[in-house]
Amino acid sequence: QGKKDSVVMGMTLEPPGLDPTNAAAAAIAEVTLYNIYETLTKINEDGSVSPLLAESWTASPDLKTYTFKLRKGVKFQNGEAFDSAAVKFSFERNAAANSTNKDKSLFQAIEKIDAPDANTIALTMKNSEPNLPFLLGQASASIVEPKSAATNVTQPVGTGPYQLGAWAKGSSLTLNKWADYRNASAIKLSKVTIRFISDPAAQAAALLSGDVDAFPRIATRVVAQFKADPRFTVLIGGSKAKTIVAINEKKKPLDDVRVRRAILAAIDRKAMIDGAAEGFGTPIGSFYTPGSLGYVDTTGINPYDPEKAKKLLAEAGVTTPLELSLKLPPPPYARQGGEILAAQLAKVGINAKIENVEWAQWLSQVFAPNGPHNYDLTIVSHVEPFDLVKLTEPDFYLGYNSEAFNALYKQIVSTPDEAGRAKLLGDAQKMLATDAVAGFLFQPQWPTVINKKLKGVWKEVPQFENDFSAWSWE
Amino acid sequence: MTAAPLLDVKDLEQRYTLPRESLLRPPGQVRALNGVSVQVQAGKSLGIVGESGSGKSTFARVVMALERPTAGEVTLLGRDLNRISPEELRRARRDFQMVFQDPYGSLDPRQTIARIVAEPLTVLDDADRTTFRARVAAVLKQVGLRDADMDKYPHEFSGGQRQRIAIARALITQPKLIVADEPVSALDVSVQAQVLNLMQDLQEQFGLSYILISHDLAVVDYLCDEVAVMYLGRVVEQGRPEDLFERCAHPYTRALLDAVPRARAGGGRRRRGAQAIASQSAAATGCPYVVRCPLGDQHCREVPPLLRRVGEEHLAACHKAEAVMALPQAAVEG
Amino acid sequence: MSAQLSTPLDAPVAARPVPARTFWSRALRHHSFVLGGALSLLVVASALLSLVWTPWSPYEIDIAAKLRPPSAAHWLGTDSFGRDIVSLLLAGARSTILVGIIAVSIGLSFGVCLGLIASAKRGWTEEIIMRFSDFTFAFPAVLSAIMLAAVAGPGMVTSIIAIGIFQIPTLTRLTRGSANAIWAREFVLAARASGKGAFRITIEHVLPNILSILIVQATIQFALAILAEAALSYLGLGTQPPQPSWGRMLNDAQTMLFQSPMLAVYPGAAIAVAVLGLNLLGDGLRDLLDPRLARER
Amino acid sequence: MSVFVLRRVLTLLATLVGASVIIFLVLDALPGNAAQMLMGADASADAVRALTVKLGLDQPLAVRYLHWIQGLLVGDLGNSYVYGTPVASLIAERMVLTIPLAIMSMLITVVLALSAGVYTAANHNKLGDVGVMSLTQIGIALPNFWFAILLVLLFAVRLQWLSAGGFAGWDDGIWPGVKSLLLPSISLAVVQAAILARVTRSAVLEVLREDFVRTARAKGLGKREVLWSHVLRNAMIPVMTVMGLQFANLLAGTIVIENVFYLPGLGRLIFQSIANRDLIVVRNCVMLLAAMVVIVNFVVDVLYAFIDPRIKVHDL
């Protein structure tokens, strides 16, 4: 049986379109990033940043100006040449007033874009931005071609190794190898079919019946059976995500740090990880993930201690049972975790009333920056890497708003040297833990189940993407 | 004809509109009653005979004020039933009640006999509920049933007994008039006799009037003081039974009489002429019976005959009534 | 006085047992009625029992004890949260019955009223009611539940309303059809001749006479409601945690189908038993209440 | 054209207009909006606002309703908020699956139900009748999504004869498409077939009690001939009524079943679009479903007149 050169991959959600620069859905990136579109930099499996469309870059000492040297001889899939003008066009488009780019604020923070020649681009930021090379490796910074940009939603044109074949909406999408890719010979798979399967049982069935060969970020519920199955490999990757029990600090009595601590003390993280994520998670004590710069273990600050929880509640003068609403978005970690959370809180005298909501409701009622923040507790996973900044935003749904923390954060971003930053980051984590800003639960691990013979699939997934250029059949 | 009649029906017409089949053509109409006038004196009974579809049941429904006639009036004890208010009509109903053909279908299977019989009372506002049972018991006795039957259900009774229950229901308000639409057609010969006897007994006892509808001439003859023969929504002959059945003046009555099979020895076969059935919707000129009439001529086809006196208390709507009466009459049983 | 004497009394009809006795004596010999009744009672009994006693708490989560196989302590094992399956099944019967009863009550009260009105009024009223029912019928329970859940949030109330609404048109049609048949009967004409109005006739004659048909249909609608509740819970739109329900158990079990298939079998079987019981009961009732079989003339 | 048909068509249109208003209002009451949903949790408020304006969601209710109806009348359903593609083509893509799925399951339903119903009626109260009727009892009691999962477990995972889900499309010929719809249509059909079989059986039994059956037997026709040539057509009237009603159930069933088999059908489109607040899609899909149900029931009514010579259209 000759060497297979095609693969079928399963994905939980279907992308709503194929332009990662004008819509936020992670699924868009999962299909397009590094496959159809490329970015200046590439974020690797271990989180490091390497050159992609930019061959190299330099940063000014104040971390405000970055100059990128672009790769020569690169062409877009429609035959247009890739140059600094395309980069300038892409970034300006993302910053435009009517832009719907999810990182619009990042691009609006660019003060000016210089393109001194076709192969050089210089970005000057309004504030210093130590993470810019990393940030420009994300899908929202994909480089598009000016003439085709408007139709990218349905007919994507990028510089990557794959082109869109067919897209049966709701069912599947195929990517075909682009023959004119600059490094075509290194690309092993000539066809990748992506099937959209959201139901966990169906995901498992599809793998078991051989309908799909790989399933990244499969539902944790179904993973156990594949571990024992010799036909499959299970890859457990860390993530930059943080699953938390968000507490609305604008509401009484949750504005009282003792009450928040009581909630945290009532939570058994281990049971949570087992019950909500089938054990696929690392406990965290703060809004920061293990393995990141300056990570410190803060899980000891608010340990599981139901007795202490009761005491804290009494101290705060809360009459039990305390009635709280618990709004749960659709993902299994939230729905399952919610049930466990409610059971755990019940033991210390907090009655959490579960309300299952859809994403749309969750977003508008709980999360929306200008929304009503109408909730007491919720469970959610923040998948964005390095997003401590959110906690400084005044209308963030947690309602933290701490002067001390904001000052600390400002100091972090303006500290250019890494060691110093690391230390400050440690302090920040401790501050969040001590303030019991939220019930920090765990850093989820994202399991990927693949056919044993499939190679090159990333184990770690620092962001949502599938780099098919590395995949091959044994 | 001194006293005002109990019931006075004048020029009753009832038309039914058929469902419209085409946008362009006007909807068809059935003339179920076509100018019927009759009177019933208190204590006397009127029999109505006629073939299927001649409008007998329609007549009964209109007289019972269950339907509003297209034209004409029904006056009972001096009140025009179609002019009085619904309230008054409801109260007036104590004076006229109805007995239906089907002894199985006319009693609600889910109600006890006591409830069924008391039904007409429940509608009257002046009725005293506490006396209902006593009144039901009394009326059941009159129709030959027992107190013990009060709490039974209709299915526990035979057809004849059920028809007695239906009669009891009609009797309970002590009406002056009972309209009976084929009350014995569904019953067996032996049971039919029981019911007819009962009806006659009750009339003697209470001085009731009946409007008795039947297609069985013998039944009508047995119970009624006057008979009206209907054909296509009209009364074609009217008179005392003996006049009608011995000297009938309309060829249709004659055809009816001829058609009755005679149960007697040595009857043998009698031939009856083939008879076409005329249409009700066709607004034909002339006599409606002319298509079936052996005596019909050009005059009959052109001029519609009016109901006219052909003998003492004997009316007929036929140009040739005298000729018909002169024919040798069909031998009558008995 | 003389009247009744000259009319001979009919001999009283002998050997016709009173209806109530016939019904039960015939009912107890009717296989599907007995089996259906027993299964339905089983479900009701489970629900009642769960109000006072369950082997374990159906709300108690013990992650360490998750997915245990059947044992002396947990007769059918535990689910993915370590809850006792027997207890969940018992307590789940409660939601099932609750949803069934309320949804069918909604369907019955609206459907029967509309059907009765349509058949009593006829003409335009009937036309409007029937078109309205057609139109309601175009929204399957799942669809209205999805929409309602999106507006009011998912939950038992939402699903009850959605299921109830979906039952209305079926019951309207049925009621109207059977009521029309009753209106055509002669005893209704008799009631009109007595001077009764449409309202009284409907209440006193029509309704009692279509009651048995409605009872039979109600058992079937109840069964359908249970299935609909299960489907909605399966989609996450029905009963909400921590309240146990069979549909939710199934939803939960479904994700673990390939590891612990039995987890899906128990609630599935419970639903099947309840539905089967009600259907058999309905079948039995239909036979027992059928006038053609109940009394022959 | 007969008055009746005209009147029915008019009421049908009125029903649909009523449906459109209610659909629009209900959907508009949904909390959350498409722009927020599309942009996700991490989007900036600015971007969300930009998208709201772009999608026209900031306009008043009546304007949007009229706009929609206007579009419907000229056949322009607008563009999906989420996919950005025309709703019409989106729906068309889904119908390619949903219609064959509905037809297949209706076919399976009808074939199973009619044969089982006729068989049991012909063998009334015999062993075969009791056996098949017990099966239908169980069939009715099975939740269809649960049965679907069992089918997958057996045919896709154990035996690996069929795929566990997904839709192969019609590009590679009929067979792969039919094959991928086999399990879904069976799981949809089983319950419906069980119900229909019972209806058929009682309808046939009912007709068998009619006088004309005895007349036919008196002419010398055998039991089987009577069944086929006299009974079946008479029994079709109640059977068809139920079939018409089942159509609505079937469409509802597809929402669940498409989920189990991850089929890109209309049901799942509605389900997903509601979650995504892609209301323009939901609106049109729901309207389509409502129209289909109403029209199918209308067609059933008209079909009566073809099957039963006694019924003229104006009697309906």
Next chain:
Amino acid sequence: MTMADPATLIEVDNLGVRLNTSRGPAQAVRGVSFTLKRGETLGLVGESGCGKSVTALSLMGLLPESAVVTGSIKLDGHELARLPDADYCKLRGNRISMIFQEPMTALNPMHTIGHQVAEPLRRHKKYSAAQARKEAIALLDRVGLPDPAKRIDAYPHQFSGGQRQRVTIAMALACEPDLLIADEPTTALDVTIQGQILDLIADLVEERGMSMILISHDLGVIAENVQRMMVMYGGTVVESGPTDEVFRRMGHPYTQGLFRARPKLGARKGTQLTTISGTVPELADLPVGCAFGDRCPLVIDRCRAALPPMVEVGPGHVVRCIRTDVSMAATVGALSA
């Protein structure tokens, strides 16, 4: 096997039918025997529910499957009781046919009348469709349906009751059967139509030399249409004989009661009809003795002990009563006045 009399068409001996009713098994017919020669007509009278139709249906082999038939039915000397259905099918509609009571329901509403009339022809005579159609038109013409060629493709609902009954007659006569059973063919019709239908049947029977069994509860219909008659009560024949003879002499108290109960045209007003007291006994609990015992004015203990035997009271005139001496004495002369 005895040689059958060539003139004897049908011979029924001690026929018994047991039916399953909701109130348990019931002996709907017991001990019915009669013979019928070719060209002879026989009438069956009796109250509703006395077993007339069941007797007829057992001749047709169309009783419900649960029915138990005992005794023998011979057609031309061939035993019909317990004949396999397939063989019976070859007789039905071909050598024996039947006209049913209800013209409104006896026709299949979904098929054209032409199709229904042609059906026995196609089946038994193996006619082609065109042949059968031609023959059907001829038949419909013969039974007096106006314009048969035009109306052959019409459906039953487009005809009146009398016309429909003509169609069923055409169907029954299609294969020129040896025996025609007419089960209350005119009960549902009104008098004038009834007369026409009976005329028609009589003509056809005469013309084709068929034998006929005519069932009715109307003594008048019987009197005018058959040569011999049987009176049934409670599942048995209580009186049988030539029609004239029975009408003249009426041996059984039930027959007498039946006759007296009829209101007679021209009878004096105000007379009471003579009724038979009591009701028809339930089949499921028939008494051991004479079924009419409970209602009979002449009943003595011996009547209740055992089913009375048939007593011959005249040539071919038998009565199942042990008190004919009294009963017949009482009625002599009371009838023909």
